[in-house]
Amino acid sequence: MCESLRLAGKIVSASIDRVADRWYASIVVDTIASFLPPAENQGAVGVDFGVTALATLSTGEIVVGPKALRTLLARVKRLARSLSRKVKGSRNYAKAKNKLARLHARIADIRRDGLHKLTTSITCRFHIIGIEDLNVKGMLGNRRLARSIADMGFGELRRQLEYKAEWRGGQVVVVDRWYPSSKTCSCCGHRLDTLDLQVRQWRCPHCGALHDRDVNAATNLRNMAVSSTVAACGGEGAGLAGEAQGETGPSEAGIQQQS
Numbered sequence: 239m240c241e242s243l244r245l246a247g248k249i250v251s252a253s254i255d256r257v258a259d260r261w262y263a264s265i266v267v268d269t270i271a272s273f274l275p276p277a278e279n280q281g282a283v284g285v286d287f288g289v290t291a292l293a294t295l296s297t298g299e300i301v302v303g304p305k306a307l308r309t310l311l312a313r314v315k316r317l318a319r320s321l322s323r324k325v326k327g328s329r330n331y332a333k334a335k336n337k338l339a340r341l342h343a344r345i346a347d348i349r350r351d352g353l354h355k356l357t358t359s360i361t362c363r364f365h366i367i368g369i370e371d372l373n374v375k376g377m378l379g380n381r382r383l384a385r386s387i388a389d390m391g392f393g394e395l396r397r398q399l400e401y402k403a404e405w406r407g408g409q410v411v412v413v414d415r416w417y418p419s420s421k422t423c424s425c426c427g428h429r430l431d432t433l434d435l436q437v438r439q440w441r442c443p444h445c446g447a448l449h450d451r452d453v454n455a456a457t458n459l460r461n462m463a464v465s466s467t468v469a470a471c472g473g474e475g476a477g478l479a480g481e482a483q484g485e486t487g488p489s490e491a492g493i494q495q496q497s
């Protein structure tokens with residue numbers, strides 16, 4: 239392969255990896271920090287990560303994630319079956335095994351790509367990003383996350399959002415996982431006692447607002463993120479929180495802030 243370096247700077251080191259019969263070269267370049275333009279829209283967004291969609295934004299946008307996966311996953315099943323029919327240790331077995339490994343690697347690549355596209359698009363556009371802390375082992379068990387995120391892990395998702403936001407002067411606010419983002423009405427703050435996972439839409443008994451489950455959760459995350467950054471800056475709009483100096487503002491409770 240012959241390719242010019244995409245980054246200007248001093249080459250520090252290079253390493254070669256082999257994954258599923260493909261070769262990768264990683265080149266470390268020492269660059270002077272280059273600053274990316276700030277996020278386009280300086281506003282805030284809440285992001286709800288889910289099962290059906292990769293993510294739902296408080297703007298109402300739904301990010302479905304890579305579509306090619308379904309057919310590839312069907313192919314995995316087929317290849318795995320064909321592998322199981324081969325005689326262990328035979329040439330054909332080795333060939334089939336290699337084919338399956340390459341397919342798995344390709345799927346992982348597509349998932350990683352989908353996650354990168356998601357985090358880039360969010361951080362390019364919004365300054366303040368509210369997400370829920372999903373770093374719980376049980377989360378993977380109860381299938382609340384799309385497989386792309388479950389595979390890469392929530393930690394990776396958060397890591398990408400944080401460094402990409404930092405490049406553009408943005409900020410990620412991680413809301414405590416006990417905050418009931420789905421059960422709280424984003425219009426009036428009324429909190430439901432229970433909300434089944436199957437319920438995709440609900441009407442607030444207090445103010446009558448009709449909510450899409452995921453958009454409502456994302457809106458709550460956005461509001462939490464905004465109120466926590468305002469309280470932290472003590473800027474205008476902090477209102478009551480401004481008076482209670484030294485005390486923990488109401489919105490700060492349950493928020494882990496990354497600076």
Ligand SMILES: [Zn+2]
Pocket residue numbers: 423424425426427428442443444445446447
């Ligand atoms: Zn309400």
